[in-house]
Amino acid sequence: MELFWANAGIQLLLMVVLWIVSVIRRDASIIDPWWSIGFLLISANTAFMTGLTSGKLVLLTLVGIWAIRLWLHLLIRSIGKAEDVRYTEFRKKYGPDRYWWFSFFQVFLLQGTLVMIVSAPLQVAASADGPDDVSAFDIAGAIVFLVGFVFEAVGDWQLTMFRRDPSKKGQVLDTGLWGLTRHPNYFGDSVIWWGFWICTLDLGLGGLVTIFAPALMTFLLVRVSGVRMLDAQLARTRAGYAEYMKRTPGFFPGIHWP
Numbered sequence: 001m002e003l004f005w006a007n008a009g010i011q012l013l014l015m016v017v018l019w020i021v022s023v024i025r026r027d028a029s030i031i032d033p034w035w036s037i038g039f040l041l042i043s044a045n046t047a048f049m050t051g052l053t054s055g056k057l058v059l060l061t062l063v064g065i066w067a068i069r070l071w072l073h074l075l076i077r078s079i080g081k082a083e084d085v086r087y088t089e090f091r092k093k094y095g096p097d098r099y100w101w102f103s104f105f106q107v108f109l110l111q112g113t114l115v116m117i118v119s120a121p122l123q124v125a126a127s128a129d130g131p132d133d134v135s136a137f138d139i140a141g142a143i144v145f146l147v148g149f150v151f152e153a154v155g156d157w158q159l160t161m162f163r164r165d166p167s168k169k170g171q172v173l174d175t176g177l178w179g180l181t182r183h184p185n186y187f188g189d190s191v192i193w194w195g196f197w198i199c200t201l202d203l204g205l206g207g208l209v210t211i212f213a214p215a216l217m218t219f220l221l222v223r224v225s226g227v228r229m230l231d232a233q234l235a236r237t238r239a240g241y242a243e244y245m246k247r248t249p250g251f252f253p254g255i256h257w258p
Contacts, residue, residue, distance in 0.1 A: 003049055003127060007042045008116060014038055015112040019104045028091070028103045029084035031111055033074035038115040039122060040067035046126035053132035059125050059199055062145050066192055069149075073156050086229075118193070118217050120210040125200045141199035148191025151177060155184030172244045180253035182244065186226045187251055190218040222251055 014034065022028045043063045047056040083091070090106065091099045155177045162173040177184035193214040200207025221227065227250050234241040249256050 003046060003123075006049065007045055007119075007123065010041050010045055011038055011112045011115055014041065015104075015108040019108040022103065022108075023100045026100075027083040028087040028099075028107050029078070031107055032084065033071050033078060035111060035115070036067035036070040038112065039119050040064055042115065042119050043122045043126050046123050050127045051130060053128065053130055054134050055128060055132040055138055055199075055202075056126050058134055058138050058142060059122065059196070062142060062196070062199075063122060066145070066149060066152075069153060073153075077160075114220075118213045120213045121193075121197045121200045121207065124203060124207055124210055125196070128203055135202040137202040138199050141195045141197070141201075143195075144198055145192050145195030148188040148193075148195055151184045151188030151191065153188070155188060159185070170239065172238060172240045174244055174248060177253075179248065181249050181251060182231065183221075183227050183251060184253075186221045187253065190214070190221050190251075193217045227251055 014037070015031075018031055018034055022030050040063055043060055047060055082088075087103075087107070090103070094102050094106075158176045158178060159173060162168050181187050197207070197211060197214045200210055231241075231245060231250065235245065
């Protein structure tokens with residue numbers, strides 16, 4: 001329990017600091033870049049509190065690569081930008097006079113809680129008893145992670161380059177990974193979490209039961225804050241996107257589902 005409360009305390013502190021900054025800047029979307037850093041902090045704290053091993057070092061390396069890459073990508077993308085439209089709509093809905101405190105629960109505390117839940121495989125793997133050598137499951141998990149990382153990182157890079165090209169303004173990116181799936185970055189993020197979960201399977205039932213975490217992450221990416229929300233928005237606002245939806249799978253490459 002000491003480990004759990006230590007991780008919860010770290011996550012709460014991070015969210016409180018981010019919330020205070022968001023109130024000062026009137027921008028709740030600052031949470032987005034720091035989401036991944038919460039997972040890295042929890043993984044690192046768990047590993048160091050229980051003793052670093054070779055198996056944990058593999059996991060920390062994977063989490064660090066994913067978290068820092070995503071943090072930098074979202075941080076750079078947000079420079080000079082106004083608050084994300086999702087949070088602006090919430091601000092209008094609940095009223096600017098009370099959203100400053102309401103956002104702590106609706107945005108920051110909620111996301112902090114989700115980090116604690118979704119990080120279950122990381123906490124389990126990073127708290128393994130020694131010797132915890134690198135196992136076949138660690139290697140398999142790293143391979144799955146690499147597949148997901150390519151989809152996420154390359155997909156983000158292709159979209160960034162597309163948006164920087166003035167001749168592409170108003171068009172729909174449908175080449176590269178974006179020709180295989182409408183959301184290669186979301187698909188890649190889901191695969192990454194399944195890779196993390198596979199790394200826990202050498203721990204037996206303790207790792208197996210954390211399957212709810214990658215399943216929850218996939219559900220959120222597909223049905224809640226990812227594919228469904230973005231598709232609905234772009235179908236309304238971007239010419240040609242409805243046709244793009246008809247010819248390109250929504251999530252899994254080559255499979256027209258959802």
